[in-house]
Amino acid sequence: MLHLERPLVFLDLEATGTDPQEARVIQIALQRFVPADDGATLDASLDRLVDPQQDVPSDVTSLTGITTADVQGHPTFDALTSSLVPLLEDADLAGYNALAYDLPLLQAEFERAGQSLPGPSDRVVLDPYRLEQVLRPRTLTALYERYTGRSLENAHDAHADVEAAGAVLQHQMAEHDLDATPAELANLARGDYLDDGRKLKQDGNQVVVCFGKHSGKTLRQLQSDHADYFDWMYRTIDEIRPHIDDALG
Structure with missing residues (x-):
């Protein structure tokens, strides 16, 4: 159970690009929870399209379904700040990958509106993506145990590790119904990055x-x-x- 000491706002933003300093918000959704006897209760929510005052790129439309025409006539982010401040000013924040993307994007949008992001000086930002990395470690030993249900004996012995790596890969492909070449799998793992070093x-x-x-x-x-x-x-x-x-x- 999640025990709240003050309000917690779950946040997700859709925007015109992946660079949080340059992108402009096209949709914002918030759910505000407040402390309750049973842990937390929903206090308020907001789901709005936002006019970024620029065209929505075609790849963003493909991903989100939001077109330039969809956002035209909706409030700009600047116009929405008066609605956002009461929801955010006393709250901690939470959101998937929020530390890397949504939070810096939100800060940048408030700065463009001539304001600072409202909130407590000791605000907590809870990111389930980061938490998952701690709760489900991705060491070879952890992955082997997760996929096979068995402990990896002799971890860090080269022979044991090479067999475990092969077993993990086979289980990954079976669990996700993958039928691919090594190059195709490497491209899948690389995602939008062009190089394996993610530069x-x-x-x-x-x-x-x-x-x-x-x-x-x-x-x-x-x-x-x-x-x-x-x-x-x-x-x-x-x-x-x-x-x-x-x-x-």
């Missing part, structure tokens, strides 16, 4: 840098505004050079 990510028609001091900028922004850093990256990081060529060539 570059596809975001619509742009490629975004996902590491270092310019994380979140597109390759074209980096090439235009930070040419020295771009040149260093291109010269020294062999694994991403072909992807840069493909994106900018």
Whole structure:
């Protein structure tokens, strides 16, 4: 049971892109829970389309079903802040991947509206994605036990580990009904990232840098505004050079 000491707001945002500093919100949904004798009770909710004052990219429409026409005529984020403040100003926050995306996006939108994100100075942000990584560790030993129901004997012995890795892969494919080549599985695991080191990510028609001091900028922004850093990256990081060529060539 979840025991609340103060209100907790579950948050999810849909937006025009994956960079929380550049994206604009197109939908916001909140559920506000307050302390109760049985743990928590729903106090208020909000689900609104938001006009980002720009076109909704086609890949975002494919993902969310929200088109540019859908959001036209709806309030801008700026216009919604007066409704959001009472829900957020005394509450902790929760949301899946909220620490990496929804929270910085929400902060950026409030800043664009000329305000600070309202909330307690000691606000807690509960992210089930991060919690899952702790509750279900992804070590080979943990995965082997989860998928096979057996303890992995002699963990960190090379022979035992190589057999366990094969067993885990077979169980993963069976559980998720996968029928694929190694290359197809590697692409599935890579997701929107272009390289195994997760340094570059596809975001619509742009490629975004996902590491270092310019994380979140597109390759074209980096090439235009930070040419020295771009040149260093291109010269020294062999694994991403072909992807840069493909994106900018």
